[in-house]
Amino acid sequence: MGFRAPWVSSFGLFLIIIFLFSANGVVEASSRRLLHRHHHGRGLHAAGFRPAKLFVFGDSYADTGNNKMNEASWKVPYGVTFPGKPAGRFSSGRVLTDFLAKSVGLESPVPYQGRNMEDRRFNSGMNFAYGGTGVFDTTVAYPNMTTQIGLFKQLIDDGTFSAADLASSLTLVTLSGNDYSAYTAKNGLIPSALQEFIVSVVSQLGTNLKQLYELGARKVAVAALQPLGCIPRFTAVNSFQKCNDTLNSLVGFHNQLLRKAVSDLNNQTASSTFVVVDLYTSFMSVLNSTDSTFVDPLKPCCVGVSSRFNCGTVDADGTKKYTVCEAPESAFFWDMAHPTQAGWRAVYTSLSAALEQQL
Structure with a gap:
């Protein structure tokens, strides 16, 4: 389901509009074989790669607590x-x-918004x-990637982090389609304009990566875009049974540009390593596995009771307007856009060996 065609049908354009107006996400199905390898494999840390620290930039696929506490990520049943x-x-x-940090022998790094808590260490x-x-x-009214890097620079300038920290650390950058x-x-949606915009997005991402290098980052892992045509918000139109190849072509x-x-x-750049974390291939590899531990891999675990509601929505009386599956670990998707913990474990298991070789 990789890049197949430079054209998009009229019906395909209509589907793209539906999709791109919604939140983006990822799809995957795990296999027992892959999960077994994750638990017993060597991992980046065991293989000898041990960064001093991990610095992370991006969106909800990497966020571990920066959004405000009125957001869904801070509401039941998330977590x-x-x-x-x-x-x-x-x-x-x-x-x-979390999975990348564990693989390189580190705890998950502190969210920027939690930096002033007395018991937090960096x-x-x-x-x-x-x-x-x-x-x-x-x-959303949150810092874009350039601003995130600016926040990082402020902490370098005030001595919170040093040049030595950067030179010996790993940096993760995610970009999921927002x-x-x-x-x-x-x-x-004007096809030619959208194509130009994709070029501008990747160009700006390249500029951001170079900014990180100029600050001192020497090992940078940047995530490829996941198969957007497979998120539940889109696959709901066919009862979560099939991804859309046209979207995945985009x-x-x-x-390719990335x-x-x-x-x-x-x-x-000299003495640097920029690597692509191939989320697309790892997602589709697991999704297409015939030895899957996930039941209905495109179907989310937590959903609103109707299209008016989302996972975590409650009414004025506190009544839940969502349902949660009995076993979240048997589902790949958590909500209409994001994987479960089991989904992310399967994703990381699939890509960790290649990442180890590149780093």
Whole structure:
């Protein structure tokens, strides 16, 4: 389901509009074999790669608590798997940041918004990711990636982090598609304009990656765009049974440009390693597995009782307007846009070996 065609049918354009006006997410189905390898594999830390700290930039696929406490990530039933209560993650539990941190022998870095808590330490780095954001301003009032990097620079300037910290650390950058939903919500969909916008998004992402290098980051892992055509908000139209190849073709165009941008950065910068974390391939590999532990992998665990409501919605009387599946660990998707902890575990298991080789 990779990049297949440079054209999009009229019906495909209609579907893209529906999709891009909604939140984006990821789809995957796990396999027992992959999960087994995750628990018993060597991991990046065991293989010898041990960064001093982990710094994180991006959106809800990496955010571990930066959004305001009135957001869904801080409401029941989010966090039901880990830590057993809402904790600012857009999932039933751990997200990509958590699995990467554990793999390199670190605790998950402190969210930027929690930096002033007395019991917080920065030994593992810091997480600047905010749910709903992109490289440009989106529909949420949170820092875009340039601003996130600016917050990081302030902490470098005031001595919270040093040049030595950066040179010996790993940086994770995620970009999950919020720029595209914000763009089409404002401008509508003109195919040629959207193609130009994809180019501008990847160009800006490349600029942001170079900014991180100029600050001192030397190992940077940047996530490829996941298969957007598979999120539950979109696949609901066919009862969560089938991804949309047209949408995934647009993802392929984005990812082709990203790989070129990363290759150029590696050629232009000295003593640095920029790598692409291939979320697209890992998601689809697990999704297409015939040995899956997930039941109905495109179907979310937590859903509103109707299209008017979302996971975590309650009415004025406190009555729940959502339902939760009996076993979140048997579902890949948590809500209409984000994986469960089990989903993220399967994603990371699938990509960890390749990431280890690149780093």
